[in-house]
Amino acid sequence: MSVDSTIASLVERRAAILAAEPNLRARNLAERLGISEAELVALGGEKSEVTRLRPEWSGIIGAVGALGRVMALTRNESVVHERKGVYGTLEGGAHVGLIVGEDIDLRIFFTQWKFGFAVVEKMEDGSLRRSLQFFDAHGTAIHKIYQTPETDTAAFDALIARFATEASPVEVTAAPAPKQALPDSEIDVAGFRAAWDALKDTHEFHGLINKFKVQRLQGLRLAGEGRAARVPAASLRATLEAAKSGEVPIMVFVGNPGMIQIHTGPVENLKPMGPWFNVLDEKFNLHLREDHIDSAWVVWKPTEDGTVTSLELFDREGTLIATLFGKRKPGVPEDEAWRAIVNGLPEREAA
Template sequence: MPTADLRAGYTAARAAGATRHRDIAAQLGVSEAELLAAHIGEYAPGAPVQGLQVQRLRGPWPTLLGALEGAGPLMALTRNASCVHEKTGVYSGASASGPAGREMGLVLGPDIDLRVFYSRWAHGFAVAEDNGRGLQQSLQFFDAQGQAVHKVFVRPGTQWGVWAALVITHRCELQQPGLQVLPALAPAAETPDALIDTTAFREGWAGLRDTHDFFGLLRRHGVSRTQALRLADPAYAQRVEASAARDVLQTAAREALPLMVFVGNPGMIQIHTGAVKRVEVMGPWLNVLDPGFNLHLREDHIVQAWAVRKPTADGLVSALELFDAQGETIAMFFGERKPGRPELRAWRCLVDSLVDPLGAGAAAWAPQAGECAAC
């Protein structure tokens, strides 16, 4: 679609009450990155902004992300098609390793906690928008298909001088509107169950010593994540009701049980560690609306939910994992924990309570759940 038509379509959608760039782009039949790129033009940090103004950025992306620490408090937003995770804090403790363009990155601040897969980062923009409620400033990053990977928003207390200097440093020389994106990636075909050595796979699972080794286990045996859960020993994976996410968040809020909430996409995983307090249901959205942490989860997108256990050097680690109709991960919930310490007993008991004691295979799960009888 010509950039002029995209601009006109955006203006019309705004006038009709649409607020989210993602939704407007979908209405226009383009990616969110293409919608933003249609608005590339003159952009001067600190100058008056009317409507939507966009500037194309250049990497190296690890350098840019590392420089955000000096900007002070910011809001980090990572999402997928079914869940949005927002955390406010400082981008401290940033690092990256690996060959240029394929780095693996970390941000390990007390509030902003990220796992970054830079090989999926293709496009970056500085965005300024007067949305009728005030000026909103952000940095937004997208993959080669134009899907959002990560966004960073200015917050009260952000050091404007550092922010403006960062935008200038990473400004592309070429500021022509428009963007070419690649077609959506076809989902990987799942290996038929009959071709999986289930015995070896289950032995590998039982022999895990660290939760991070689980990804390697999946790769070695050529199984998808939902396939792995389906083929797992029932002592380690039990399918539960889709309502489990609501049960977990409401119980955690009521009992002041600290959680770890993981939400990601192929280019980023964002983690909240700590309490959740205000849990609200609004239509299909299950929300956490706390100072410094917001979560927005489409409950109607949850097609599979699993209670999962993984052996580690510190004992079993329990989780609730959510998946959509395509088998893509929506979100994962753990009890708050640190390496070298066992998981919280109250969290294990909460996960155990999600499993139907009369369900198929529940007897294999039950013996290790016995300790929760007194919880």
């Protein structure tokens, strides 16, 4: 089959699927077509103009602040995190970057970024919706940036023109099989627990699990009493509802290998819809598949500012879906109202 006929077949099948399910998300549409989402975007369409972007990732992200208010979207297999705001100054380097702001708060791992596109879609009302979309080497979405009514569209068009390059084939690689955890018997559990108790900052936790060669979920299971406890999978909903009713500001971290996106603030409009549990606020939207939560854990980490308490959600493969904290800043003790919410969750089984 020629390349042209393959593309024609994909376009025809895409049209048939969308005719039946017009609200299907791009990630799921790509799965149905048997291609990656990056390949789906590269197909283009009658109502969209797609421009390939040069792989100057830090340059592009550093220029997004000039667009004004946009919507930042980061997701993984189980959750979509959307936050509106203005991108602040990009800090860091070519490999790891960060944007720290009240609205847009990102930790960026540029080494995972492989493909970038600008997409201009013609909407049903005739308006244009601009977006920047970035993918890893497997064609999996890392981060997307969408125009809002407050966006400077002339600046958006100028950014696209500045970083545009010629279209070329999107050649994705297969994702590697997940790395298997070491048997518990090969872990220095006593040393791991002692090092956990010596933590001074939550950011040291990643180094801790790497040092002792434990996977994150395995580490929580081996942590022992007072460090981690398994709670019911329904704890996400209970936590968000308690934060809403108590007007407790929280932090919601959602990530993938190329990006971590953080919401800090209240949650107000909570809506379950089928398997999805949603936060539908003006600045912040969260869409999380509750049926993907295989285990939920309350985790206590010592820091120089006192104990920091989090709720961590994992899928059946042991992949981290999302992490929730109370709103906090370095040098400030944890919010007692947040601590009370999470410590009040019923323990399902001891870690």
